[in-house]
Amino acid sequence: MxxxxxxxxxxxxxxxxxxxxxxxxxxxxxxxxxxxxxxxxxxxxxxxxxxxxxxxxxxxxxxxxxxxxxxxxxxxxxxxxxxxxxxxxxxxxxxxxxxxxxxxxxxxxxxxxxxxxNGWIRPLPPLRRTGFKVAVAGSGPAGLAAAFRLNRAGVAATVYERDRRPGGFLRYGIPDFKLDKKVIDRRVALMEAEGVRFRMNVEAGVDVSGRLIDDRYDALVIAAGARRKRDLPVPGRDLGGVLFAVDYLSAQNRLNSGEIPSLPPGFSAAGKKVLVIGGGDTGSDCVGTANRQGASEVSQFEIMPEPPAVRSPANPWPQWPRILRTSSSHEEGCRRRWNIDSLEFAPSEGAPSKVGAVKCREVSWAGPGSPPRPVPKPGSEFTVKADLVLLAMGFTGPEETPLMPDGLDAALRGGGPEMRIYVAGDAARGPSLVVRAINDGLECAARVLKDLAARAPARKSA
Ligand SMILES: Cc1cc2nc3c(=O)[nH]c(=O)nc-3n(C[C@H](O)[C@H](O)[C@H](O)COP(=O)(O)OP(=O)(O)OC[C@H]3O[C@@H](n4cnc5c(N)ncnc54)[C@H](O)[C@@H]3O)c2cc1C
CATH class of the missing domain: 1.10.1060.10 (Alpha-helical ferredoxin)
Structure with a gap:
């Protein structure tokens, strides 16, 4: 509507x-x-x-x-x-x-x-400070929400962000045509006015060590996102012009904001046949971006079947309707296909180090067993021309960093005796939605506050 x-x-x-x-x-x-x-x-x-x-x-x-x-x-x-x-x-x-x-x-x-x-949303700094300090690693919606809530409760919250500007995927994933970045700047300015401190270009665990965080803060909230990209390790994967969707989207956002003077080589879709592999929202964002860059043709292939136009009996109201969705980006021009597996990236005839085509095959999901698996359709192989391939197949979990050397379990074990480590947002639940990340950040902050309150008497007597 x-x-x-x-x-x-x-x-x-x-x-x-x-x-x-x-x-x-x-x-x-x-x-x-x-x-x-x-x-x-x-x-x-x-x-x-x-x-x-x-x-x-x-x-x-x-x-x-x-x-x-x-x-x-x-x-x-x-x-x-x-x-x-x-x-x-x-x-x-x-x-x-x-x-x-x-x-x-x-x-x-x-x-x-x-x-x-109307000025009804304005800075509301806390009236009293508790003396507690909490570090938040990551400034996506989960980290922002955790810092917001902690600060309002009088805890000194410092957000460490390894990227140049705050926002996580709000800033460097979601395209500007869906979310104007001024909206993030406006919120960050409010949070700063309330007392939240932002430390940009600082990777927690690398530029500031876990030990230093441990020494300086009463707790650490890891809100580092789920940023390990799902790859497609098929022949030809190393050819030029096969990019991860999020790298491609982030480059265009950085160009729009003036953070970079031009797109990295090979990142423009101008005049190219673009194939987006992955039928989700990130793929749809790539469609909108490629059309804006002047692609000659944009296709989006998904291995799963086409969702139904209306709810299936197995998906009744009030569940979230798993139905076909056509985004504003799709309406701008895109050929969509479902039940397509991508088998190989083939080199371009004129430039053999670059991709020129993708070999694909139709699959069906009617095979035996549970959960259903894609079954190749005999004789259905085909090749599509593509000079730019964008892999939009999601994320498999949090990246491994010195802060979380062996994943989150290690991070959770890693704090010093007094240090408490909490995890919020996509880093904790896997790739999800902005609204869930915000909610996770708030809930995480509530847990931190409860634990700090329990420690308060001990601290007073110390
Ligand atoms: C292209 C794209 C489009 C999307 N569109 C939508 C949409 O339309 N609607 C929706 O609801 N959801 C959308 N999502 C999903 C949504 O953006 C994420 O679920 C949400 O941003 C997760 O929030 P987060 O704070 O957990 O993590 P993120 O947003 O991933 O933020 C994590 C932050 O942590 C930083 N970081 C990581 N490690 C460290 C470290 N050691 N030290 C300091 N900083 C660190 C990262 O640089 C990053 O800024 C989209 C995702 C993508 C990729």
Whole structure:
């Protein structure tokens, strides 16, 4: 139900594609929210448990400030989720049983933007400091949420980030046409004004040792994400022009922000036939980016079957609907295929060190046994031309770093006698969503605060 800028216009730039909802549209939609008997959106749908109907009734009657405070009770960064959340709440909306769900995400957008425009969202530094200090490794949504909550509770929170600017995948994964990076800068400025300290270009465990963190802080929150990329180790993988999707997306975001003067060699899709391998959201982001860069053709192949247009009986309401989704990027031009396995990257005839084609094969999932496995379809092999291949097959878990030399188990064992180590976000649960990362960060901070409170008397007597 979102409205977007016209394709012919938006494809020429990286500005956000989604339009702000009109007041008339929202009012009509929010009335439908008030017809709900038992709302499932906040209990079953939203990981943050936003009280959607209560927020919406305030918004419906134009009580925007009150709507905002209800939203902020559970959600520290509604401006992020209002832009990039798949809106799990809408998946369990009662109205969605027989028709279209109430667009709660768009209401969240309007409520939060009015909060900024009217100065209702402003720095709220803690009135008292506890004397405790906590280091947060990673400035993605999980690290930001943990630092936000800890700081508001009077704990001195320092965020260490190995990248140049804060935000994690909000900044260096999600394209600008979905999330304008000014939205992250605005939030980081607020957090700094509240007292959170950001240390950029510092890799915890490398540039600042675990021992130093141990000496300086009462606890460490690892919010380093799940950034080990899933590869496709087939013949020809080393050819030029076969890139990880996230490297490709991050380069374009860095170029847009002026962080780099030009794309690295081979990273532009201009004039190229682009094949995106992986049918998920990251793949869709690659489609939108490749079209903006001027690709001559964009295809997206997925090994899994095409999802159904409507819920299957095995996926009833109020579960999240596992149905076919067509993103604004797909609408801008893309050939999508399902049940396709990629077997080999073949060199280009003119430039043998670069990819020129991909050998593929159709599969079916009807084979015996459980869980289902892809079964090659005899005689279905085919070759597609591709000068740029983007691997968008997700992530397998957290990277190994000196902070987590053998993975998280070691990190959890690694603290000194007084040091407490906590893990939040994708680093703890595996690749997921911004809203879950935010919720994990908040929950992690609550655990840290509880443990610090238990240590407080001992510290006083020391
Ligand atoms: C291309 C792409 C598009 C996506 N689109 C969406 C979307 O539209 N909606 C949605 O809900 N989700 C989306 N996601 C998923 C979402 O971005 C992640 O689930 C979320 O960002 C995870 O948050 P996090 O804080 O756990 O980790 P991350 O965002 O991965 O942040 C981890 C941070 O830790 C830093 N770091 C790592 N190790 C260290 C260290 N030792 N010291 C200091 N810093 C360190 C990293 O540099 C990074 O900044 C997308 C993901 C990708 C890749």
């Amino acid at each position: 979102s409205e977007y800028r016209p394709i012919a216009e938006r494809i020429k730039d990286y500005r956000p594609v989604e339009l702000r909802p009109s007041r008339g549209f929202l009012s009509e939609e929010l009335k439908r929210c008030q017809d709900c008997g038992i709302p499932f959106c906040h209990a079953m749908g939203c990981p943050l448990h936003n009280v959607v109907p209560e927020i919406n009734v305030e918004a419906l009657h134009g009580r925007w400030e009150s709507a905002l405070y209800k939203l902020l009770e559970t959600s520290p960064f509604p401006e992020f989720t209002a832009r990039v959340c798949p809106a799990l709440c809408e998946g369990s909306c009662v109205q969605g049983l027989n028709g279209l769900a109430v667009p709660a995400r768009l209401a969240e957008y309007e409520v939060s933007e009015r909060g900024f425009e």
